[in-house]
Amino acid sequence: MRLIVKALLGTGIVTLGSVAAWDSWVTWRARRDIYDDIESVPHHRYGLVLGTGPVLANGAINHYYKYRIEAAALLYQQNKIDVIVVSGSDNGVDYSEPETMRSDLQKYGVPATQIIMDKGGARTIDSVLYAQSQGLMDDWLIVSQAFHNQRSLLLAPHFKLNSHDYNIKEVEDGRRVLVRECYAGVRLAGDMLTGRLRVAGHYLSEI
Secondary structure (H helix, E strand, O other): HHOOOOHHHHHHOOOOOHHHHHOOOHHHHHHHHHEEOHHHOOOOEEEEOOOEEEEOOOEOHHHHHHHHHHHHHHHHHOOOOOEEEEOOOEEOOEEEHHHHHHHHHHHHHHHOOHHHEEEOOHHHHHHHHHHHHHOOEEEEEEOHHHHHHHHHHHHHHHOOOOOOOEEOOOOOOOOHHHHHHHHHHHHHHHHHHHOOHHHHHHHHHHO
């Protein structure tokens, strides 16, 4: 029994160490292409807003969503981006993150003609691959929180794409999301190691 416990503890320690090392590497790799100050952001033709729901399960406002919409609208108003692409989940029935994001951006004065919807952005990789398939990544600014941006910037060069990110305001007490982000980072590592990213990139390059 003790041997089993020791083996489980050892596996857990190795797993946590691997996740921490991966997260540190992702942060280091993306540091040069991320902007924290809106004044330092150069002009980009397109801005990609990574999706999330506007409200939490308990009905409270999702500040991750709120801050992304506010930042995208401000970037547009300050002529940092010309067109906003909203990418998120859509079940085709009664839930559409892109449609909600478009509606809320219009409330901030962004014209509907300057908003493109990507309804297939259930994962960050899907959003990046959509950008690639549309030929938009040559002049692209991804708008999200830092943890999200680090992962998206790791994906872009994997497909030989050029993009930059703007880190928006973080959410206080976002521990649950950070735990989920650790899982997402490990999943991304798995995609890279198994070749899923190469297969997906090759497929979309032919569309």
